[in-house]
Amino acid sequence: MKLEATDDDRYDQSEFDRVIEQAYRELEYSRRIAQGIISNARDEASQLVAKAKTEAARLVAEARAQASTAQSAEVERQVEEAKHAYQQGFTSGLEKGADEGQRRFDAILTKVSGILEHLTVEREQMFDTYRQEMLDLVLKIAERVVRVEKETINNLLGENLVLLLEENPIRGEVALHLNPADVEEVSSYLVENGGPLPRHRLKSNPDVPAGECWVRGPELNLDLSFQRRFETIRDRLAERFGAGSSFSRRVDGRTDRHPGEERSAGMPGPKPESKGRSRRSPPSGPADRPDGQAS
Missing domain, CATH: 3.30.2320.30 (ATP synthase, E subunit, C-terminal)
Incomplete structure (x- = not known):
């Protein structure tokens, strides 16, 4: 048996379609709104990221500058401490070195003095020995010359x-x-x-x-x-x-x-x-x- 649509049914159908269409429109609008929000959020996020990067770079640069300044100050402090320590060590080492050098010099001087004294004694002994030999030779020559002179x-x-x-x-x-x-x-x-x-x-x-x-x-x-x-x-x-x-x-x-x-x-x-x-x-x-x- 075939049922025919009544006016009420047709009214309900059109209302239903209208509601569905309205729902689609609302959905599309919501989608667009969401896309806009997402796009804006992305832009804002990009801006925030860029700003954060810039700020981070600035902070890093400042930190580096401060670190460099602090490091320079620390280096200068260490250099000053090293200079001071070097000067103290140099002064102390100079005194110790002078004492050690004087001690070694005295020891060498004593040794050299002993050697010179020994050489002087040896020289005198050699001179006395060879002087006597030379004198004996001179006497022999003189004696021979005088004898030859007497003969000639x-x-x-x-x-x-x-x-x-x-x-x-x-x-x-x-x-x-x-x-x-x-x-x-x-x-x-x-x-x-x-x-x-x-x-x-x-x-x-x-x-x-x-x-x-x-x-x-x-x-x-x-x-x-x-x-x-x-x-x-x-x-x-x-x-x-x-x-x-x-x-x-x-x-x-x-x-x-x-x-x-x-x-x-x-x-x-x-x-x-x-x-x-x-x-x-x-x-x-x-x-x-x-x-x-x-x-």
């Missing part, structure tokens, strides 16, 4: 005899004792140079060493010899190297003089070689004459 310059003894007799005027006869090997040369020289006074006699005496002459008389008693010249050199060396040397003590204690020798203040020293003088053979005649020839 035979008229030197005659020259010294003339000087001796001229410097020591003596009254009375004086005997000039010569080694037989020297009589000829001395006689020749005395003849060439005028010779001594007639009262001075030459005597051949084998006891007289070659190159020497024993002068014997009432007022004069001395030896003119190679030994005398050598002792003169030795005395001068002793004076040169000091009276306290072992060489000087040995010279002062020498016992090599002739037993009958006496020294005279007027004894002439060595005379240099006469250049260019030729030797002559003694004139023939008696071996013992009062005019200066040998007896």
Whole structure:
């Protein structure tokens, strides 16, 4: 059976549709309102986030600036403390270092002083040792030179005899004792140079060493010899190297003089070689004459 819609039914349907449409409109409006609210909320949230970021950046910058300032102050404080500690340590270390340095310097100075003293003693000992050796060598050379001089310059003894007799005027006869090997040369020289006074006699005496002459008389008693010249050199060396040397003590204690020798203040020293003088053979005649020839 078919039912037909009545006017009331149609009215209800249209009212229902109107209500539904109104509900849709309200829903759409609400949706739009919600979207607007959401959009505004998003915008506000973005603004708030940006503002928060800006504020956070500002706060961070301020915090950093404050931290930097505080850090700088802390650094400066630490630097000042370090400087102060360094100065105190430097002063303390300087004092300790000075004390330690002085102690080490004193120790080194003591050691060096000991070494210098040892070297000084060693030097003196070496000098004394080699000085004696050098002096001995000089004496040997001097002795050899004088001996060679005596052997090559035979008229030197005659020259010294003339000087001796001229410097020591003596009254009375004086005997000039010569080694037989020297009589000829001395006689020749005395003849060439005028010779001594007639009262001075030459005597051949084998006891007289070659190159020497024993002068014997009432007022004069001395030896003119190679030994005398050598002792003169030795005395001068002793004076040169000091009276306290072992060489000087040995010279002062020498016992090599002739037993009958006496020294005279007027004894002439060595005379240099006469250049260019030729030797002559003694004139023939008696071996013992009062005019200066040998007896």
